[in-house]
Structure formats: structure tokens, C-alpha cells
Amino acid sequence: MVNLFGRNEAQRLLADATAAARAGRGGLVVLRADPGLGVTTLLDAHLSAARELGMRTHRIPVLPQSGTTTLSAGAPDLTEPTTIAIDDLHRADDATLLALHELADGLRDRPLLVVAGRHRGVEPARFAALDRLATAHDLEPLDDCAVRAVLTEFSGGEPPESLLRLADGAGGNPWLLARLTADDRATAVTTWATGLAGDDAALLRYAAILAEPAPVDELAAVAGMTPVDALARIVRLAGIGLLVEEGGLVRFRHPVVRQDLAATSAGLRGSAARALAARNAVPRAVAEQLAHTPVDAWTVDWLDEHSDRLAARPTPAVVDLFHRAVSGLPPGDPRLHPLRAALAEALMWSGRTDESQRIATASLAAHPETTIRHRLRAVLALICFREMDPAAAIAALDPERVDGKLSGRLAAIDAAACLAAGDLTGTERAVELATPAAAHDPLVEVFLLNVEATGLFVFRDLDGALQRLDRADALLEIAVDDRGLWLMSRLLRAVVQDLRHDKAALETVEQARPIAREIGAGLLTWLHTIAALASFNNGLWDRALDEIGAAMALPDQYGLAGPLHGVASMIMLHRGDLPAARVHAELAERSPGRGVAVFYEQIAVLASAHVADAEGNSQRALEIVHTLAAGDVGVHHAHTVATVGARLVRIAVTGGDRDLANRLVAQMRDLSTGESAGERGALMYCQGLVDSDVDVLLAAAQEFTDTGSPILAARAAEDAAKVLAASGRSADARAAYQTAIDQYTALTATGDINRADAALRAFGLRRGATGSRRRPKHGWESLTAAEYRVAELVAQGLTNRETAERLIVSVRTVDSHVSRVLSKLGYSSRIEIALGFGERE
Known part of the structure; x- marks a missing residue:
């Protein structure tokens, strides 16, 4: 009864047909199904139920070779209530089908029920006419x-x-x-599948050992047949439910069948590997086959020829193949040193750095020739870089320096290590050494493009950084197969996108995450840090905390615990949990940084300033901001101030240090290229804060909203509300206040809500005991603070261009605001806006 689970509909159909036959109204039922879906068991259950009802039962077998049955000689003449079951009807001969046609024509007036089961994908056209005479039921x-x-x-x-x-x-x-x-599952499944495949069993086995989905022409090549012949056979195997073919690609309908067939078809892998190699298949596809075969001379020669590409993107099977090849070579074999170097590199990219380091160090002790020696030094340096220890990476390259100089590839690695260590002078020197090699070595060029991109975003040339990363991506797609460099390029792109307030940073992080998990170590922690910051900046604070938690759960944070705790501290502050924020800020201060953490030092320091500000210790907060403004934190003060400038200026203004605030704004203006909306919004906001200019603050709030920086948008609206309230413009202040509260509420920023309430209560603005209300969809109360300000200027008679100049925004932004104002107020002209505004005043 096990296989009758889920077959209630079929059982009801057969029970109804049985009852009708007993009443003299027979019929033909055809059960159509893929192999293994339980037709035989269903027929057995049906015959058993019919016997219990007193009906005569007959089971008619189909002979395997000829397809003949007892019906081949003609239809039986039965007068008693009877049920006949025929399994494997798809194998039956034409005479049996003709007999069923004759029976079906007269069954309605006879107490005879015929139930036949067949594979639905086998010659469906041959059974079409019979299906029309029958009650057909498909088993799914x-x-x-x-x-x-x-x-x-x-x-x-x-x-x-x-x-x-x-x-x-x-x-x-x-x-x-x-x-x-079952203990013998692989054997049983293989016997079942190959029995169904018949003459195409070998093709089915080859399909099982190839990577899915397998191209038809590739499958044909390893099976030794033409693509046309292979496709015809694949179509037949698809018809019986074993394979699926879509767009020239083949996969198994049931993964467990592929798994078990592959396990019992290892003997075919050697010939498959040679066939794939002969048609210049990607080395990884050949290696995946060779990983299951003994290592012979052909395998070693092939592996030696393709070791560079295999080591750059290794799989566990490739690493095992390298291991077996190396262990089988005698000392002195010229292929031994190149393969050992490839093995060390493959182990490194597989995250097995201890083994990689041991093999690289031992290989260097054997004094290999220069090219191999440089490759091994590169492995040791990259292991240190992966561990976020750039100083050790630089030291690993020292034995290869000749008169202070390195070869092209080693100099490129040295440049990246110097930059990660914050040594800008060393970076320039290494780049100069590596640049000539970049002209003929795309790998060196990608290294240098990543280094240049980093330097550019440090000095706030974000567009330039993206241009370099675009070129690196093109090379990685066409000329360089190195997933370590690919991951570095992705991570740098996410950093630049986040600095531009571009939500695409989160998508870029997700693209990089699978490779970062494979490589692990410091690069994975760095990914979590980038993701935490991007999530925080986009108002996804729970997601940011998840990233922080994932990073802190790793065995080592590779010097990035400081910025991670710093982000957590700021989230806790926004949510009103000062004790937790204080703990995280203290942990951030105590966490030593190394490697790329030098680019994030300002995060931990800023967290301490925010906590001091929240505690009412404005003197301490201002001291910290002075330290940041003086350029005493981070790899370069341009990067430090530009990254967190908006928060620094706010602390300076709140603490009453206008000189410091003006100094910071001047620094930001000097650093700004105006390339990104986020950069423009930050500068606009800071200038508005310093000048107490409500128009500029509201324009900044809208800019932040448009660029997806909700916490900064809320802060700008809150600050605009304070300026408006201080000047006695209560209605305008209330609108800006409500905008800020709505955005804080969406962020669950309880701490900011409480602080804003307290600050604005001093001006007589209150939200009431019920908290923030939902903004209506229509009417003057539905307008955001920025929309209300635009309506006010329209009412004063300003054109859209004049309004844009007043608010320091684009004309297009004003156009959008005016359209929304008209829509929300139900007006059709600017005159109506002016009249309506006058009535409110």
C-alpha cells in the first residue's frame, strides 16, 4: 500500500468504473505515467478490490520481446462481470491495440472493465486513437x-x-x-534506469558523469556519436521520463538517478576526459572526470599543461587530482615543481591555507627556477593578504627584491599590500615597478586597476574609481581567470557604490558572497563589514546587525571588529539603547585594527563621539571631532572627513562649535567632486546646518530621500523643523517635524524620535500622547516638508527654475514636487496652489 499514497483520485476513478461494470456498463481506462509512478501497484490494488466484490479478474502480460498478449489473437467474449488489467501497454504489439479498439466499441453494454497502464512518453501518437475511446488518467x-x-x-x-x-x-x-x-540503492537504481534506457544505456551513463546541464554536442562527443543521433536518443529517454532536454542542454529528471548512475559509471570517465580534452573543453570539465580515474602519464601531461587555469578556480576534485599527481612523480621530474606550485595555489584559493603555506615553503627550500619561485612567493604573500596582514605579505616578498625591485606580478601584489597597510608612498613605488608588466600581463593590469580604484576613492574620485573597476571587470571576464582578484574587484565596487549612496552596493555584495564564503578568512569578514555599512546606510538595520553577528561569529575578525562594533553602536543609539551603544563603542575603541581596517578607523571613532554626544558630554564629543578634522584618524583625512562629514558637522553645530563646523564644511567642499548625489546631499546638508538655512536643509532632506539615505533624510528634516520653529513658522515646522518622525518611525529609530520630541518640545511643538500619526494621502497635511516649501515658493510667484535656484536642487526635482503637490491637493494649476496657500496663511 506504500505506493498508493497520493493516489486517491485514481482509486476513486477505478472504483467508479468497477461499479459501472458490475451494473453492465463497462469501459476502458488508460493509466498514463512515467516509469516508477506506481501504475503496477495501482493495478494490483484494483484487481484485489474487484475480487473482493466478486468480479472475475484477469491480468494480461505483455511479452517483453514480441509485445504479444492473449489479446493478439482477438478480443475475448466475456459475459460475467469481469475486470482485465494490462500493464506495460506501451510494449504491446499492433494486434493487441486493434483488439482493444474492438473491445472499446462495445464495452458500454457489457459488464467488462479493461484497465491498461502505459508509459505516457512512449510513442504517444500510436496511442492517440485508443486514448480517445478510453477514460485516460495521468498519474503525476x-x-x-x-x-x-x-x-x-x-x-x-x-x-x-x-x-x-x-x-x-x-x-x-x-x-x-x-x-x-536501501544499501544497494545505487545498483538497484542503475539497473532500473539502464533497463528502461535499453540500447541507449551507455548514453544515459555518459550524461550522468557530465556536469549538468550537459550540452547535446558535448554528450555526443563523449558517447562517440553525432549530435543528431544523440539528440534523437535523448528525445526517447526524455519520453520515458529519465532526461529533460531544453535548448540543447540535457539534465536528469531525477537527481538521485543521476547520482547513482554516476557512482556506478566511473569506468567511463577516462574516455570521457580524453574526448572532452580533444574538443578543447574547459579544463575544469576534463579535470572533474580525471578526478575519478587513476593518474597516468597522459593525465600528468595534461594537468601540467592546464595547471594555471585549474589552480585559479579549484574545486575539491581538482585539488585532489593535483595531490595525486604530485605524490606519484619521482624527484627530479621536470613537472614536479610546476605542479607543486599549482597545488599550493589551489589549496590557497580553496581556503586550506595551512597546507598551502607548508607546500609553498617546502617547495621554495628546493630552489626551483625563477618563474616557479615567484609563483610560490606570490602564494605566500596572498595568504598573508587574505589573513589581513599586509605587513607580513610585504615581508613574504622581500627575498625576491633585487636592488629593492620586484618582478611585475610580485610588484603588483606588493602595491596592494602597501595600500592595505596605509603606506601610500610604498604603493606608488610598487605601482611604478609593476606598470611596465601590465602592458603584456592582464593579471598585473587587474591588480593595478584595483589599487588605482582604491586610491581614487580614498581621494574622493568615485567616478574614476568605478571606471577603473569597469576595466578590471572586462579583463576578468575576457583575459584573467582569477577569483581572488574577481572577489577583490567586487568588494571594492560595493565600497564605492556605498560611498555614492547607491543601493546597488547591496546587490554587488550578494554577487560576491558565494566566493567570499569559499575563500573565507579576512575577505569574508571584509564582505560582512561592507554589507553591514551598506545596510546601515540604506536603513536596513536588522540586516546590518545580522551581518555584524555573522562576522563576530567567525573565529577571527581580522582587525575589523572595531568598525563592526562602531556600526552596531550607532544602530543602538538610533534605537534608543544607550547602554548597548556605549558597550559597542568601548569594544570598538579597544579592538586593534589591521589590513583594510585602516580605511574604517573613523567608524569606531565616530561611534565614540556619538555616544559622548548622547550622554550630554559635548566637550568630549567635540574633542573627538577635532581629532577627525585634524586628519589624525584613518589612511587619509580626505577619506575620513568625506565619509562621515555630515555626522561630524551635526555634532559640531549641536555642541556650539561653529568654527569647527565651518572648517569641516570647507574641507568637504574642497574634497567634493560633485559626482554623486550622496556627496552633494551631504555638502548641502552641512551648509544648511551651519547657515541655519531651512531651504537648503529641506533640499538636502529630499536629496537624501531620493538617494536612499533615510536616516540622513530624517535628520535633515528634523533640523529644518528646528530652524523653522525658532523663526516662528510653526505650521512649516510641524510639517518638517512630521516628515522626520515618519522616517524615524519607519526605521524604528526610537532614540531619534525621543530626542527629536525633546528638542522640538522646547519650541512648543508636540506630537501628542498617541505618537506619530499616519500622514494623510490628500490635502495640505499630506505634503512632505520639501513639497510644502515648494508650494510656498510657488505661491510667492517663483517659477520652477527660480525655485530650483533658491533650494539648490535641479529643475527636474522641482517639477516632480509641483506635480505631487497638484496631485495631493487635487489642483490643476499653480494659481490654485497660490490661492490655497493664501487661505491657509
């Missing part, structure tokens, strides 16, 4: 509930998660589900 794979019921019966209780995951590969096929836990 079992749904999740039925699968769980089957597994529960097998397990004798709730199936474990491991079995449920395994069952996913069976695709709801009852026959496969019944064998998931």
Missing part, C-alpha cells in the same frame, strides 16, 4: 504531503531532515522513494 509525481507520508511509513516515524533532503532528488517518484535508504 507525489506531492509533498504524500512524499512525507511514504517516508514516514518507511522510517516508522517522522522522517529525519537528511531523508527529506534526499527525497527531493527523487522528484515524487514512488519507486525511487522506496529505495532511498
